[in-house]
Amino acid sequence: xxxxxxxxxxxxxxxxxxxxxxxxxxxxxxDYFIWYKQESGKGPQFIIDIRSNMDKRQGQRVxxxxxxxxxxxxxxxAATQPGDSAVYFCAENTFTGNQFYFGTGTSLTVIP
Amino acid sequence: xxxxxxxPKHLITATGQRVxxxxxxxxxxxxxxxxxxxxxxxxxxxIQYYNGEERAKGNILERFSAQQFPDLHSELNLSSLExxxxxxxxxxxxxxxxxxxxxxxxxxxxxRLLVL
Numbered sequence: 001x002x003x004x005x006x007x008x009x010x011x012x013x014x015x016x017x018x019x020x021x022x023x024x025x026x027x028x029x030x031d032y033f034i035w036y037k038q039e040s041g042k043g044p045q046f047i048i049d050i051r052s053n054m055d056k057r058q059g060q061r062v063x064x065x066x067x068x069x070x071x072x073x074x075x076x077x078a079a080t081q082p083g084d085s086a087v088y089f090c091a092e093n094t095f096t097g098n099q100f101y102f103g104t105g106t107s108l109t110v111i112p
Numbered sequence: 113x114x115x116x117x118x119x120p121k122h123l124i125t126a127t128g129q130r131v132x133x134x135x136x137x138x139x140x141x142x143x144x145x146x147x148x149x150x151x152x153x154x155x156x157x158x159i160q161y162y163n164g165e166e167r168a169k170g171n172i173l174e175r176f177s178a179q180q181f182p183d184l185h186s187e188l189n190l191s192s193l194e195x196x197x198x199x200x201x202x203x204x205x206x207x208x209x210x211x212x213x214x215x216x217x218x219x220x221x222x223x224r225l226l227v228l
Binding site: 036042043046049067103 | 114218222
């Protein structure tokens with residue numbers, strides 16, 4: 001099966017600092033990626049997506065960077081807030097694929 | 113709120129039993145996906161239905177089955193339950209055109225299943 005993994009299982013940041021969460025993927029044919037946020041007791045929540053014809057996409061306080069050369073994806077959160085504390089997953093798919101493959105997740109803790 | 117609803121929120125049952133989990137997708141979404149999330153395995157795709165028909169299968173056990181009804185709600189049936197089936201079960205939905213699965217999936221709040 002596909003392999004989508006995260007470099008760091010846990011990350012602690014000070015409130016107001018920027019956070020960077022990383023994700024490595026193994027399928028070079030993957031061309032669609034999503035970052036999800038999962039708060040305790042809730043289902044994953046869509047944050048931002050990016051297709052392989054882009055290397056950067058920005059949302060509200062979040063930026064996703066895609067480096068296809070090294071098969072690496074990152075999520076940057078600007079001015080991290082306590083409400084950003086959650087587990088973050090990356091997921092990948094291919095254009096013809098029928099399912100997403102999810103990474104194991106990184107737990108982000110924001111220290112007030 | 114994603115617009116996807118799941119019932120029940122919590123379910124406690126015994127080994128060997130059978131349970132049914134229910135999911136209602138977002139209005140207008142034709143595809144429903146089921147996932148299992150356990151502590152040691154993360155989020156695992158089980159199965160997808162599109163407009164009433166099975167579209168894709170992931171790591172779904174033979175003891176598990178699902179269906180999607182004409183009103184597009186879906187049920188996941190888990191039978192001969194084992195202790196290891198204890199997990200969070202999520203349903204997600206997307207518009208999912210026939211062209212593929214590259215559409216954002218919106219997740220429900222999940223059903224927490226505990227098998228004793």
